[in-house]
Amino acid sequence: MTPQKPDTTEIAIVGAGPAGVAAAVIAARAGAAVTLLDENTNAGGQYYKQPTLTESGHKYPNSLASNIQQGQELLAGLNHPGIDLQCDTLVWNVSPEELVLYLCGPAGARALQAKRIIFSAGAYERVMPFPGWTLPGVIMAGGAQLMLKAQGLLPGRRFLLAGTGPLLQLAAVQLLEAGADIAAIVELQPRAEFLRTASKLWGHWDKLGQGIANQKKLLQAKVPIKYGHTIARALGENEVSGAVIMKVDGDGRPIPGSETTLEVDSICLNYGFIPATELPGIAGCAQYFDYNFGAYATKTNENLETSVAGIFAAGETCGIGGADVALLEGQLAGAVAARQLGLDPDTDEATLCQKQLQARTVAASLGKMFPVKPGLCALATDGVPVCRCEEISAGEVRAAIRMGVVQLNQLKPWTRVGMGRCQGRICGEILRQIVAHETGLALQEIQPFTARAPVKPVLLEEVGGAVADTGELTWEDHVGGYGVART
Amino acid sequence: MKAQRINGIERGEPITITVNGKEIQAYAGESIAAALLAAGQRNIHQSVKGGAPRGYFCGMGMCFDCVATVDGNPNVRTCVTQVHPGCIVETSS
Numbered sequence: 219m220t221p222q223k224p225d226t227t228e229i230a231i232v233g234a235g236p237a238g239v240a241a242a243v244i245a246a247r248a249g250a251a252v253t254l255l256d257e258n259t260n261a262g263g264q265y266y267k268q269p270t271l272t273e274s275g276h277k278y279p280n281s282l283a284s285n286i287q288q289g290q291e292l293l294a295g296l297n298h299p300g301i302d303l304q305c306d307t308l309v310w311n312v313s314p315e316e317l318v319l320y321l322c323g324p325a326g327a328r329a330l331q332a333k334r335i336i337f338s339a340g341a342y343e344r345v346m347p348f349p350g351w352t353l354p355g356v357i358m359a360g361g362a363q364l365m366l367k368a369q370g371l372l373p374g375r376r377f378l379l380a381g382t383g384p385l386l387q388l389a390a391v392q393l394l395e396a397g398a399d400i401a402a403i404v405e406l407q408p409r410a411e412f413l414r415t416a417s418k419l420w421g422h423w424d425k426l427g428q429g430i431a432n433q434k435k436l437l438q439a440k441v442p443i444k445y446g447h448t449i450a451r452a453l454g455e456n457e458v459s460g461a462v463i464m465k466v467d468g469d470g471r472p473i474p475g476s477e478t479t480l481e482v483d484s485i486c487l488n489y490g491f492i493p494a495t496e497l498p499g500i501a502g503c504a505q506y507f508d509y510n511f512g513a514y515a516t517k518t519n520e521n522l523e524t525s526v527a528g529i530f531a532a533g534e535t536c537g538i539g540g541a542d543v544a545l546l547e548g549q550l551a552g553a554v555a556a557r558q559l560g561l562d563p564d565t566d567e568a569t570l571c572q573k574q575l576q577a578r579t580v581a582a583s584l585g586k587m588f589p590v591k592p593g594l595c596a597l598a599t600d601g602v603p604v605c606r607c608e609e610i611s612a613g614e615v616r617a618a619i620r621m622g623v624v625q626l627n628q629l630k631p632w633t634r635v636g637m638g639r640c641q642g643r644i645c646g647e648i649l650r651q652i653v654a655h656e657t658g659l660a661l662q663e664i665q666p667f668t669a670r671a672p673v674k675p676v677l678l679e680e681v682g683g684a685v686a687d688t689g690e691l692t693w694e695d696h697v698g699g700y701g702v703a704r705t
Numbered sequence: 706m707k708a709q710r711i712n713g714i715e716r717g718e719p720i721t722i723t724v725n726g727k728e729i730q731a732y733a734g735e736s737i738a739a740a741l742l743a744a745g746q747r748n749i750h751q752s753v754k755g756g757a758p759r760g761y762f763c764g765m766g767m768c769f770d771c772v773a774t775v776d777g778n779p780n781v782r783t784c785v786t787q788v789h790p791g792c793i794v795e796t797s798s
Binding site for chain 1: 706709710711712713714715716717732733735739743749752753755757758759760761762763764765767768770772780784785787
C-alpha cells in the first residue's frame with residue numbers, strides 16, 4: 219500500500235455513545251477540533267440508539283420514548299462547528315506511538331492522526347450458553363431493545379427473558395408496552411439478593427424508583443418473575459418454539475427434577491455487560507480486573523488517562539458503569555484532553571471527578587449483586603457450541619483444558635475458539651467462566667484473548683490498498699467466508 | 706414466526722426488496738434484519754461447519770450470526786445495514 223499522509227485532528231474520539239458524545243461536546247465548546255468516529259450509521263451508541271425510520275413523530279411507548287428523547291437532547295450538542303462526526307466508520311487499528319487511528323468508512327481506508335485519543339467504545343452483552351442457544355429466536359435482551367427502539371419492531375410474540383440483573387425487567391416492561399406477551403422472567407439470583415440490592419441503593423432514589431416502577435408494571439401485567447432460576451434449554455428445530463427453565467442452587471447449578479417447560483417463540487438473554495477493550499488493548503493500554511463485574515477493563519487514572527501517553531478511556535471500556543457514569547466520564551475526559559491542548563473548558567474537573575466516582579460506586583454495588591455463577595457452566599453440556607462462529611463445542615474445550623490448555627490465547631490455536639468472525643467477543647468471557655469452573659482458577663487468573671487488528675472483519679481490498687490482481691482469483695475468493703465482511 | 710411492526714409508529718416510504726428471489730415489503734430506514742423478521746424469516750444464516758440455522762442475535766453488529774449476501778456482497782451484517790430500494794438479499798439459510 220502506498221503510504222498516505224494521515225488526516226489530522228486535535229481530539230479523536232472512538233465511539234459516539236453517551237461517553238463519546240459528552241466528550242466531543244465539552245471539548246468542541248472549549249475550542250478543540252474534534253473528530254468523533256462511530257461504526258454505526260448514527261450517533262447515540264446502543265443506549266441512546268435513535269430510530270432510523272423517519273425524521274420525527276415516532277410515537278413510541280412511554281418506556282422507550284423518554285430514553286429516545288434524552289438521547290435527542292444529548293445528540294443536539296453535536297451540532298457544533300468544531301465536531302466532525304464520521305459515522306459508518308470503523309476504527310480497525312491504532313498506532314499508539316504516533317496516535318494514529320486506522321479507519322475504514324464511506325471514504326475508504328484512511329489514517330487519522332490526533333493530538334489526543336479518547337476511547338469510548340462501550341460494552342457488549344454477556345451471555346452464557348445452553349442447549350439450543352444458537353437457535354433463531356434466542357436473542358440478546360439489548361438486541362430486543364434495539365429492535366423496539368430503532369426499528370419499531372416487536373421481534374417475537376411470547377417472550378422469556380433470562381439471565382441476571384435489572385436490564386431483564388426493564389426490557390420486559392418495554393416489550394410489554396410494545397404489545398408482547400411475557401411468559402416469565404428468569405432471574406439467576408435468589409429473591410433475597412434483589413432486596414439486598416435495594417438496600418445498597420438506599421439514597422439513590424432515581425435508580426431505586428426505576429426498579430420499583432418496573433416491578434409494579436410487571437406485577438400489574440401478572441408477569442411471573444422466577445428468582446433463583448435459569449434458562450436450561452431452548453426448544454425447536456429451526457427456530458425457538460419453547461424453553462425449559464430450572465431452579466438453581468447457590469452456585470447457579472441447575473437442580474435436576476426442577477424443569478418447567480414454557481411455550482415461547484422468543485428468548486432474550488442478558489447476564490450484564492463486558493467492556494469493549496479491543497482498541498485500548500491493541501494500543502497497549504494497561505488493564506485491571508474489575509472484581510465487581512468479573513471482567514478485565516481499561517485502567518485509567520483519576521483524569522481518565524490510560525497508561526499510554528495521549529490516550530484516554532471513558533465509559534464502559536473502563537469498567538461497566540452504565541450511561542450515567544459514561545456521560546460524566548465523557549465530560550471529564552473531553553475537558554482534561556482539551557485543557558492539555560491549552561484550551562479552557564467551561565467545567566470543573568474536580569467536581570466531575572467526584573461525581574464520576576460516586577456514580578461508579580453505585581454501579582459497582584449493582585454489579586456485585588448480579589454475578590454470573592459458575593454452576594451455570596453445567597448447562598454447556600459437551601455437545602453445546604461455545605464458540606458460535608467456529609462451532610467449537612464445550613466438550614472440545616473441556617478436552618483441551620484437561621490437556622492443560624487453560625489460557626484463552628492457548629485454547630485459540632488448540633481448538634480454533636475465538637478465530638471466527640466475532641473474534642471471541644461472545645465466547646471469550648464464556649470460556650473464562652468454563653476454564654475457571656473446570657480448573658478452580660480464579661477468573662482474574664484467566665487472561666482474555668489478546669486483541670488484534672483488524673478489530674472487526676474488514677475487506678482486504680479496502681484496508682490493504684491496491685492488491686495485485688492475478689486475474690484468476692480475487693482476494694474475496696481467497697478469504698471466502700472467513701474474516702471479510704462488507705459493512 | 707412473524708415479527709410485528711409496532712402499531713402507531715410512523716414509518717418511512719414503503720420499499721420493495723428481494724429476498725431469495727421473492728419480493729418482500731420493507732420501509733425506508735429499516736434494517737435488513739428487521740425487514741426479514743417482519744416477513745417471518747428468522748432463519749437468516751446457515752452456520753459454515755454444521756449448517757445450523759442462525760438469526761438475529763446481538764443486534765449490534767458484533768456476533769455476525771445474521772450475515773447475508775446483499776447486492777452480491779457476502780457477509781453483510783443485516784442488523785446494521787439498512788434496506789434500500791431494489792436491495793437484493795440472499796440468505797444462506
